[in-house]
Amino acid sequence: MTAPHQRARRLVAVPLGMAVATALAVLPNVTASAAGTTGRTADATPLSYVVNVSPGHGPSGRVKKAITQAGGTIVTSYDRIGVIVVHSSNAEFATEIRAVRGVQSAGATRTAPLPAQSTGDLGTPKVLSAEEVANAEAEAGAGQEPLEPLQWDLPAIKADKAHEKSLGSRDVTVAVIDTGVDDTHPDIAPNFDREASVNCVTGKPDTADGAWRPSASESAHGTHVAGEIAAARNGVGMTGVAPGVKVSGIKVSTTAGYFYTEAVVCGFVWAAEHGVDVTNNSYYTDPWYFNCKNDPDQKALVEAVTRASRYAERKGAVNVAAAGNENYDLAADEITDPSSPNDSTPSDRVVDPSKCLDVPTQLPGVVTVASTGAKGIKSSFSNHGLGVIDIAAPGGDSTRYQTPAPPATSGLILGTLPGGRWGYMAGTSMASPHVAGVAALIKSTRPYAPPALVKALLYAEADATPCTDPYDIDGDGKVDAVCEGPRNRNGFYGWGTADALDAVTK
Numbered sequence: 181m182t183a184p185h186q187r188a189r190r191l192v193a194v195p196l197g198m199a200v201a202t203a204l205a206v207l208p209n210v211t212a213s214a215a216g217t218t219g220r221t222a223d224a225t226p227l228s229y230v231v232n233v234s235p236g237h238g239p240s241g242r243v244k245k246a247i248t249q250a251g252g253t254i255v256t257s258y259d260r261i262g263v264i265v266v267h268s269s270n271a272e273f274a275t276e277i278r279a280v281r282g283v284q285s286a287g288a289t290r291t292a293p294l295p296a297q298s299t300g301d302l303g304t305p306k307v308l309s310a311e312e313v314a315n316a317e318a319e320a321g322a323g324q325e326p327l328e329p330l331q332w333d334l335p336a337i338k339a340d341k342a343h344e345k346s347l348g349s350r351d352v353t354v355a356v357i358d359t360g361v362d363d364t365h366p367d368i369a370p371n372f373d374r375e376a377s378v379n380c381v382t383g384k385p386d387t388a389d390g391a392w393r394p395s396a397s398e399s400a401h402g403t404h405v406a407g408e409i410a411a412a413r414n415g416v417g418m419t420g421v422a423p424g425v426k427v428s429g430i431k432v433s434t435t436a437g438y439f440y441t442e443a444v445v446c447g448f449v450w451a452a453e454h455g456v457d458v459t460n461n462s463y464y465t466d467p468w469y470f471n472c473k474n475d476p477d478q479k480a481l482v483e484a485v486t487r488a489s490r491y492a493e494r495k496g497a498v499n500v501a502a503a504g505n506e507n508y509d510l511a512a513d514e515i516t517d518p519s520s521p522n523d524s525t526p527s528d529r530v531v532d533p534s535k536c537l538d539v540p541t542q543l544p545g546v547v548t549v550a551s552t553g554a555k556g557i558k559s560s561f562s563n564h565g566l567g568v569i570d571i572a573a574p575g576g577d578s579t580r581y582q583t584p585a586p587p588a589t590s591g592l593i594l595g596t597l598p599g600g601r602w603g604y605m606a607g608t609s610m611a612s613p614h615v616a617g618v619a620a621l622i623k624s625t626r627p628y629a630p631p632a633l634v635k636a637l638l639y640a641e642a643d644a645t646p647c648t649d650p651y652d653i654d655g656d657g658k659v660d661a662v663c664e665g666p667r668n669r670n671g672f673y674g675w676g677t678a679d680a681l682d683a684v685t686k
Contacts, residue, residue: 225293287480333574347424358402360394361429376428383442407596421617448488462609467521510565551575553582575611642676
């Protein structure tokens, strides 16, 4: 999940002073009403809303008229799933529109006026130095990419062995729904799918050439994720888990780093309608880390993203998401969320994670991924929870906690960075793309397999990983998290650790 609680699963802040941005799902709560506005006034500040109606051929004339009368302007309408994106300066818009016949739910997608203000990243990627690049290249063996000796995460899921059998199919595309992808990077360009790429930040697709790229001031998160999945085996840099498949960029993060509902809905719908086979979601949907269904605004947000993600799955996509980076037990009776709403004024609130959902991580059908470090145990920051975590994969950890075997030198995950660079990040945001890559390999070997079968194979082929008990990651004599369940289905590792070799041989 995401960040600075910037939002990209959202970038996750790794403990103990690791100066690295990681993807984690975050975000605060707050009652979703227009902050600082009251009623309809000419100078009121606008908010964005989703209005959910019955799926069909578009909103009825009655609903469209009611939206206008309530002071709303329709930005776009996703008719097949019945989600309408609206802007309004009327602080009572959601309350008024919910009373209209034909409206099933409606809610503000943010608690701050457009545009939201950034709170900043928790850290920045650790860029490889020229010396580190040279040292890695000197260690590279026959058949390895120049930086592959630094990628301890590949043998951890047997991806190195899988590449001897298959690199994946060019007919498979993994969409990175994230902060944008720099498709000019030499390790990404050979595998980039432009037709399946778009900018969805406003909630409406922007297909201008390059609109999916991050600007120089925006997060490198999406580019890093894309390289983890499908960096090409081209004699340059690193290699992805599935270096023979295609990758696309679906940009859903604002310049300030927020992943709002309308953008996420747009992203899933775009993926659904452009032949995407797997989506990677290393973020949580802002501004609420957990969306409580007893709140009418948050209920509408859950409903809108649920409809969109289910639509993508119905159209053939396997949706993979990061579990989040707060070491939360997502199966606990209650969790204190101090970060929501993260786009205005967060405050502590106690939530029941079975009723207040991390979106899209806890949505039906989504593959929820926990993170492991270089020693193969749960990362210090990774969320967990029996019945919530489906599978685990390398997301990195502090080198002090989990040190990789040489020649790798960092416990973090190597990935591509904008501007033709490479660098390290850590978080469940980095674990999720490993699983997305393995799912792409499964799809490559079984091109007609529906999402349900791909997921079943993903879990069946995972290497059963027993609970780490006791889990004292920092060695201070205190238990840092409790794992429940048997070796083949527990709260730390789900069905086990992803296995890329089995994906191409079984």
